[in-house]
Amino acid sequence: xxxxxxxxxxxxxxxxxxxxxxxxxxxxxxxxxxxxxxxxxxxxxxxxxxxxxxxxxxxxxxxxxxxxxxxxxxxxxxxxxxxxxxxxxxxxxxxxxxxxxxxxxxxxxxxxxxxxxxxxxxxxxxxxxxxxxxxxxxxxxxxxxxxxxxxxxxxxxxxxxxxxxxxxxxxxxxxxxxxxxxxxxxxxxxxxxxxxxxxxxxxxxxxxxxxxxxxxxxxxxxxxxxxxxxxxxxxxxxxxxxxxxxxxxxxxxxxxxxxxxxxxxxxxxxxxxxxxxxxxxxxxxxxxxxxxxx
Numbered sequence: 001x002x003x004x005x006x007x008x009x010x011x012x013x014x015x016x017x018x019x020x021x022x023x024x025x026x027x028x029x030x031x032x033x034x035x036x037x038x039x040x041x042x043x044x045x046x047x048x049x050x051x052x053x054x055x056x057x058x059x060x061x062x063x064x065x066x067x068x069x070x071x072x073x074x075x076x077x078x079x080x081x082x083x084x085x086x087x088x089x090x091x092x093x094x095x096x097x098x099x100x101x102x103x104x105x106x107x108x109x110x111x112x113x114x115x116x117x118x119x120x121x122x123x124x125x126x127x128x129x130x131x132x133x134x135x136x137x138x139x140x141x142x143x144x145x146x147x148x149x150x151x152x153x154x155x156x157x158x159x160x161x162x163x164x165x166x167x168x169x170x171x172x173x174x175x176x177x178x179x180x181x182x183x184x185x186x187x188x189x190x191x192x193x194x195x196x197x198x199x200x201x202x203x204x205x206x207x208x209x210x211x212x213x214x215x216x217x218x219x220x221x222x223x224x225x226x227x228x229x230x231x232x233x234x235x236x237x238x239x240x241x242x243x244x245x246x247x248x249x250x251x252x253x254x255x256x257x258x259x260x261x262x263x264x265x266x267x268x269x270x271x272x273x274x275x276x277x278x279x280x281x282x283x284x285x286x287x288x289x290x291x292x293x294x
Contacts (some may be wrong), residue, residue, distance in 0.1 A: 005149075007078065008160040009086035010043030012145065012209065013096060013167040014222045017187060021219050023210075024167060025191065026175050026183035027200070028095055031123030037181070039191065039200040041209075042093040043086065043160070047124060048089060051081035058130040059084065060100065061140030068127060068146050071161060082161045083139045087127045090159060091116055095174040096167055098141055103134035109172050120176060141165050143226035148205040150234035151247065159233075162209060164226045166219050188213050195274060204236060204268040204275050211277060236268060245270040 013024040016094045025039050049055060056064065062083075064076030071079045091097050095112045107115065118124040123286040130137065167173070175183030186194075188210055195207065202210070216222045236247035237255055246269050248255040253263025265280040 003155055003157045005157045005159055007046040007081060007085070008044060008158040009046055009082045009089060010041045010160055010162045011086040011090045011142070012041050012162065012164040012213075012222075013090060013094065013173075014219045015167040015169070016031040016219055017185065020187055021216055021222050022185040022187055023191070023213075023222075024094055024096070024173055024183060024185055026180040037201055038203050038206070040203065040206055041162070041197075042090045042183075043162075044089045044093070045158070046081040046085035047088070049127070051077040052127075053088065054125045055084050055130075055137075056080060058127055058135070059137045059139050061138045067139065070158070070229060071147075083142055083163070084126075084137060086142060086161070086163050087137050087139075091126070092120055092164075093176050093180060095176075096171050097135075098138065098165060098168060099130065099133065099135035100138045101134065101136050106170075109174065112171070113174055114145070120178065123187075140242065143223055143228045144231070145226040146187075146209055147231050147232050147233045151236045151238060153238055162235060164223055165225065186203070188216070198273060202275065204277075205234070205270070207256065207275055208234075208267070208277060239267075 002179045014021050015024070016022075023041070025041060025277050028038050028040055054159045059080070062070075064080045065084055067079035068074065068076040087098050088195070089186060095109070097112055115124065119126060119129065141248050142163040142165050145164050148160050148162070173183060173185070173222050191200060192204075192210055192214070195202045206217065211223055213222055216225065232250060234249055236249060239246045239248055239254055239258055246267050249266045249268065251264055251266040253260045253265070265278055267278050269278050
């Protein structure tokens with residue numbers, strides 16, 4: 001059975017903390033069908049309004065054609081949607097408004113939450129809020145980090161682009177408690193340790209991105225992890241007949257040939273109730289073999 005593919009965007013928001021850089025993450029609501037209660041970066045589906053000429057008139061920092069080149073996509077408006085969607089979703093889920101050129105007094109925390117709530121209720125559009133504030137979206141404040149596609153067996157399919165940006169230093173974050181169960185700032189090592197202690201749930205893309213950011217000592221070093229250019233899409237592949245449950249990533253020798261018995265291992269393995277990333281340069285003889293994919 002083939003499921004429809006939807007574009008989505010996610011934004012890794014970083015700020016300087018007392019003991020190093022911190023990332024803003026929200027916990028998905030327990031009622032969600034997809035990744036319920038997982039700790040994730042802000043993000044969600046790209047809306048049709050995210051790729052219109054109206055929203056384009058409020059954007060700076062790159063033409064749709066330049067954005068398409070950065071993402072490696074053919075459709076410029078699709079690329080625009082990914083960038084705008086990341087900024088809109090960040091506002092919806094954290095009340096952090098990454099904009100430039102606000103005329104007059106910038107909206108305070110209360111005003112941002114009022115505007116965010118009106119947007120979530122369908123009473124306002126994102127572009128109308130930008131027009132009211134006489135603000136623009138600085139698309140070049142986002143650095144393109146990663147590209148994940150939902151495994152084929154999942155009923156909800158998302159083609160997700162991950163971006164990184166520095167959070168506005170003068171704004172405080174407030175999670176949307178309708179869609180999430182709360183949000184907070186975490187150090188990379190902190191959230192990874194909480195994952196191992198079963199205090200938070202991390203989906204494979206989130207876990208891989210966090211592990212890739214380990215060792216960064218500042219927001220500048222966090223941002224430097226993003227090449228801001230096309231990257232190879234990662235679409236995990238379930239290895240049938242392998243226990244514990246294993247998702248092969250593209251660099252794994254079993255990704256193209258599930259019967260392969262030797263080569264590099266790069267997979268996500270579900271062990272003791274959590275996903276763990278496994279990397280080895282050569283295959284060990286005691287690793288389980290896979291049966292052909294159905």
